[in-house]
Amino acid sequence: MIKVPDTEFLKEINSLIINFIRDNYKDIKSISSIPNPSTIKNEFDLSLGKKHSLRDMKNFVEQYLKFSVKTGNIHFYNQLFSGFSMMGYTGEAITAVTNSSMYTYEMSPIATLMEKELIKKMSLKIGYEEGDGTFVTGGSNGNFIAMLAARHRYQPDACDIGLQNQNQLVGFISQDAHYSLLKAANHCGIGTNNMIQIPVDKNGRMIIDKLEQSIINVKKDGNIPFFVAATAGTTVRGIFDPINQIGDLCAYHKIWFHVDASWGGSLLLSDQYRYLLSGCDKSDSFSWCAHKMLGAPITCSALIVKDKSILKIINNVSGTDYLFHDKPNLDLGHSSLQCGRRTDSLKLWLIWKYIGDSKLSIKINYLIKLAKYAEKLVNKSPILHLIQPVESLNICFYIKPQNLSTKNLNHFNVLIRDKLISEKGIMVNYAKINKKTCLRLITTNFDSTEKHLDQFFKDLHSLVEKQLQN
Ligand code: ABU
Numbered sequence: 001m002i003k004v005p006d007t008e009f010l011k012e013i014n015s016l017i018i019n020f021i022r023d024n025y026k027d028i029k030s031i032s033s034i035p036n037p038s039t040i041k042n043e044f045d046l047s048l049g050k051k052h053s054l055r056d057m058k059n060f061v062e063q064y065l066k067f068s069v070k071t072g073n074i075h076f077y078n079q080l081f082s083g084f085s086m087m088g089y090t091g092e093a094i095t096a097v098t099n100s101s102m103y104t105y106e107m108s109p110i111a112t113l114m115e116k117e118l119i120k121k122m123s124l125k126i127g128y129e130e131g132d133g134t135f136v137t138g139g140s141n142g143n144f145i146a147m148l149a150a151r152h153r154y155q156p157d158a159c160d161i162g163l164q165n166q167n168q169l170v171g172f173i174s175q176d177a178h179y180s181l182l183k184a185a186n187h188c189g190i191g192t193n194n195m196i197q198i199p200v201d202k203n204g205r206m207i208i209d210k211l212e213q214s215i216i217n218v219k220k221d222g223n224i225p226f227f228v229a230a231t232a233g234t235t236v237r238g239i240f241d242p243i244n245q246i247g248d249l250c251a252y253h254k255i256w257f258h259v260d261a262s263w264g265g266s267l268l269l270s271d272q273y274r275y276l277l278s279g280c281d282k283s284d285s286f287s288w289c290a291h292k293m294l295g296a297p298i299t300c301s302a303l304i305v306k307d308k309s310i311l312k313i314i315n316n317v318s319g320t321d322y323l324f325h326d327k328p329n330l331d332l333g334h335s336s337l338q339c340g341r342r343t344d345s346l347k348l349w350l351i352w353k354y355i356g357d358s359k360l361s362i363k364i365n366y367l368i369k370l371a372k373y374a375e376k377l378v379n380k381s382p383i384l385h386l387i388q389p390v391e392s393l394n395i396c397f398y399i400k401p402q403n404l405s406t407k408n409l410n411h412f413n414v415l416i417r418d419k420l421i422s423e424k425g426i427m428v429n430y431a432k433i434n435k436k437t438c439l440r441l442i443t444t445n446f447d448s449t450e451k452h453l454d455q456f457f458k459d460l461h462s463l464v465e466k467q468l469q470n
Pocket residue numbers: 078079080081139178235262
């Protein structure tokens with residue numbers, strides 16, 4: 001007798017999931033306080049060894065949900081992702097039950113065609129006539145593969161003989177670029193010391209003249225400028241580097257041009273804001289995370305490249321014939337870093353199919369409208385100070401009540417942020433900009449409204465007042 005999975009158990013888990021999803025939409029601040037490891041360990045049996053009943057397992061799932069941060073909640077403004085996507089969730093669930101792998105067409109026939117369709121669509125949005133691409137494990141991974149492709153252009157032998165006795169390659173990123181680009185330099189054998197961090201202007205945008213001068217200096221020293229990354233939506237400030245100008249400079253100096261649009265790539269779908277990425281068609285590669293501004297569950301990211309042969313070249317090794325049989329043009333594993341790979345493209349395909357181009361544009365415009373509304377509320381407040389004008393969905397500001405000395409400011413801002421979590425159930429992040437601690441509010445939840453932002457600032461002001469009275 002074949003033992004089929006216990007459908008009653010699955011139904012019970014399903015109803016826990018549905019309740020968890022519904023709770024996000026109750027207008028309660030359901031971000032629980034962040035539990036200490038000791039609290040979790042006291043209440044939750046983490047140990048492995050003994051077997052357990054399905055009733056126990058349901059309890060473990062319930063407790064897991066209890067201890068999880070409710071990132072789908074309206075009052076979660078902490079990361080570059082937030083909210084709940086019905087089609088995204090459907091894609092995740094179908095991915096789990098079909099449990100396939102993207103390496104070969106024979107394993108994932110329909111998912112392969114979906115991924116190819118998405119890559120074609122995303123390439124065209126970027127402006128690559130005949131691009132290629134692959135879904136990756138996140139923006140960091142996309143940035144790494146982009147750098148590997150760039151390295152190949154300058155040192156094609158490195159794939160086989162390694163990097164010894166080769167001229168030194170040097171890359172360029174802005175001071176506000178994501179740390180994954182430094183990691184990529186380490187992992188590609190370039191070395192983090194060979195990544196030059198170009199200064200940014202007061203708003204956090206790479207200074208093009210400094211980049212040009214730096215490229216010239218590197219050449220004078222006899223080294224090879226091989227890679228420049230512009231950031232389309234910096235992690236902390238949400239600022240866009242001057243992509244057009246950087247693209248021209250890279251073309252002139254024959255340098256691989258990468259756009260790290262992990263955060264801001266989805267603005268290409270907005271009729272109103274795609275101008276922020278203008279010139280991205282001049283790039284050689286482009287990282288884009290749909291789990292950020294498009295609301296897909298984590299992770300859902302792609303690296304798109306202009307040269308449609310490069311991904312196959314840099315991933316070409318021997319010993320693969322046990323897996324790949326007769327469909328070299330359809331087996332996507334020839335172009336990916338991973339062997340086993342989830343069908344992350346399914347959730348994005350479902351989202352895009354359901355919403356369509358024009359509604360996606362409206363939805364992204366709406367997120368920016370919310371960000372501008374939050375900016376207005378910051379500007380109206382006598383105790384809040386905007387770091388710089390809002391360009392995408394990052395609102396960075398610090399709290400400075402009149403009587404508070406500048407010396408205590410950084411500490412005070414973190415204190416209020418922590419109190420927002422513990423007393424109001426609202427989660428917003430903080431970061432340092434030019435040594436000043438500021439709060440970073442992100443408006444990336446499609447279900448959020450101006451009313452929710454009013455509430456956020458009301459709660460923030462009341463906490464500040466209360467703290468000053470203590
Ligand atoms: N690229 C990861 C960004 C993390 C965050 O700031 O939400």
